[in-house]
Amino acid sequence: VIEPPLRIAVDAMGGDRAPAHVVEGCLLAAADGDVRLLLVGREAEVERELDRLAAGKGSILSRIELVPAEEVVAMDEPAVTPLRRKPDSSIRVCVELVKEGRARALVSAGNTGAAMAAVKVVLGTVPGVDRPALAAVLPNAGGRTVLLDVGANVDTRPSHLREFAVMGHSYAREVLGTATPRLGLLSIGEEESKGSEFSREVFRVLQQTGLEFVGNVEGSDIFSGRVDVVVCDGFVGNAVLKSAEALADLATRMLQEEIDATLRSRLGYLLARPAIDRFTERTDYAEYGAAPLLGVPAGCFVAHGRSNPKAICSAIRRATEFVRARVHEKIRDRVAELHDEEQRVTARAAGGAGSEPETLAH
Amino acid sequence: VIEPPLRIAVDAMGGDRAPAHVVEGCLLAAADGDVRLLLVGREAEVERELDRLAAGKGSILSRIELVPAEEVVAMDEPAVTPLRRKPDSSIRVCVELVKEGRARALVSAGNTGAAMAAVKVVLGTVPGVDRPALAAVLPNAGGRTVLLDVGANVDTRPSHLREFAVMGHSYAREVLGTATPRLGLLSIGEEESKGSEFSREVFRVLQQTGLEFVGNVEGSDIFSGRVDVVVCDGFVGNAVLKSAEALADLATRMLQEEIDATLRSRLGYLLARPAIDRFTERTDYAEYGAAPLLGVPAGCFVAHGRSNPKAICSAIRRATEFVRARVHEKIRDRVAELHDEEQRVTARAAGGAGSEPETLAH
Secondary structure, three states: OOOOOEEEEEEOOOOOOOOOOHHHHHHHHHOOOOOOEEEOOOOHHHHHHHHHOOOOHHHHHHHHHEEEEOOOOOOOOOOOOOOOOOOOOOOHHHHHHHHHHOEEEEEOOOHHHHHHHHHHHHOOOOOOOOEEEEEEEEEEEOOEEEOOOOOOOOOOOOHHHHHHHHHHHHHHHHHHOHHHHHEEEEOOOOOOOOHHHHHHHHHHHHOOOOEEEEEEOOOOHHHOOOOOOEOOOOHHHHHHHHHHHHHHHHHHEEEEEEOOOOOHHHHHHHHHHHHHHHHHHHOOHHHHOOOEEEEOEEEEOOOOOOOOOHHHHHHHHHHHHHHHOOOHHHHHHHHHHHHHHHHHHHHHHHHHHHHHHHHHHH | OOOEEEEEEEOOOOOOOHHHHHHHHHHHHOOOOOOOEEEEEEEEEEHHHHHHHOOOOHHHHHHEEEOOOOOOOOOOOOOOOOOOOOOOOHEEEEEEEEHHOOEEEEEEOOOOHHHHHHHHHHHHOOOOOOOOOEEEEOOOOEEEEEEOOOOOOOOHHHHHHHHHHHHHHHHHOOOOOOOOEEEEOOOOHHHHOOOOOHHHHHHHHHHHOOEEEEEEEEEHHOOOOOOOEEEEEEHHHHHHHHHHHHHHHHHHHHHHHHHOOOHHHHHHHHHHHHHHHHHHHHHHHHHOOEEEOOOOOEEEEOOOOOOOOOHHHHHHHHHHHHHHHHHHHHHHHHHHHHHHHHHHHHHHHHHHHHHHHHHOOO
């Protein structure tokens, strides 16, 4: 069976250099004949970029369809904007295309909060999932770590982190190809007794999941390769992700400053440049594409506002893999299994509790 | 008035390469005639290192006194070990030297939890401070950021974060020399309305402090230079600090791997090496010395387990500056001022509340 080409909706107006960088990223991604892109945004602006960038790329252009949307949600507007004030915004139209079945996934480098809100409200969640979570894919010593939640939720309950664990596990296995993902709970100190009241409760919940739960891990293990999936509340994950991104930027800038300071080091840089470029590539967020919003019934990828064309292209590829691997169906099935298991455990416990008073009365 | 040399107790047995690296760091620090070091640990082992490292440094040696302590708290032992099982451990003896007034500060690169527990229990806290906090000093684009708490406390209340703010502010001003430290609250999103229930409550508390509170900041601002002090719960701060350290390590290792991969880039590295070394120095934790435990009535510095001699020397220098600047007295005074102010506000509010019903009744 040959599957028909996948349709992905792309928010042409999202990102610091939109629509130019988004259009360029779409042209890169559409070089793959397996995908069709619905490019959503202000018609005249997007067309101008397509004309400028797609000269002589007729066959690629035929895989891109322009879908007009006249409004744009700015980076600093409230998350509810696409739901309330701007129903004809590019991000809202992307979400509607998915809802209508015209696209199977969407990619946006625009306002993250607005994209998440529109997706959650318009598409709803996967059955059994209470809280969708934003996952970051980060480099580690031997591969990649999935960290979630990095900002979709605050004030979570322990049962939400169990959902995050199941979703992160499915993503690592189905999209990143990690055969048996090892799961860690972000905490302070590794022993079971360490952590906050909340994290100790989550520990007990994660022990019941049947996933390969290695226990508490510390912030350092996000980058060590000791685990493949790290779960935490969105407040903590957001602080970790944003500080890590800023540190990587600061380090790159400092290195460049020092190299630029003398002729000798500039010469050395010319020689070492391929190595330094490979290094930059290994640590560049653009390589990792975008953050998937897990737990919603479609592939929804939120890319960094600064996304360059390569990052947009990566995000589209991840979205394609996500849909082909049926990740959200797998999340749904696994969550349902967990619920069944819990009910059995609860029923057994209730049966035990029912007979216990009698036993004690003897 | 010429002040007498300061006495600092140093845990000779703490750290991955103790006592060798600690002794070497002490010899570096004691080159400054203004300081006297009490080197605490197993007599024979420490003496052997002193003999090996201090040949021909008689004048420096005269500033170092060996204080015997036969027990050692290992990195993985529980925090209560120096209090319960090992009263003659090097860290416990350091703390006792401070309590007896024989030293004004202490430095340890050993078990952080054990050091904090011994200090808090034996020395108590600064009057008015409920929860001492561990502060990390991190590089930012233009200088340094103080991040606290990075692990002394979990399950904090909003009033604890007000204490952290006051303590971080005093440290930035008195030790790092920041004239008017700007304070940020680590959160998710910058608007006042953003964050968790807890962080929104902290926001309101910090507005009342009279410090230059710029509001919510995100993880990226720890490294941006937008603020000088960032406060958060110890669970979050610990995750941020440990992940940032691990990322910096991973990036350095990846850069080295890429450079080692070809002859051309190795040649380039030889030329660019002074620049790369200056870069490493700027990002090296050893430059920043150790994390001060703020809110206790002495200078207590916890250095990284991997501390090299330079890091130990930096930690001793920071401890000296801490004592000379009378940081803990300033923290005590500022906390007392805040309490007075609060009582006035509460009194006014109570007075207002008493008369308000009458006004409303007219």
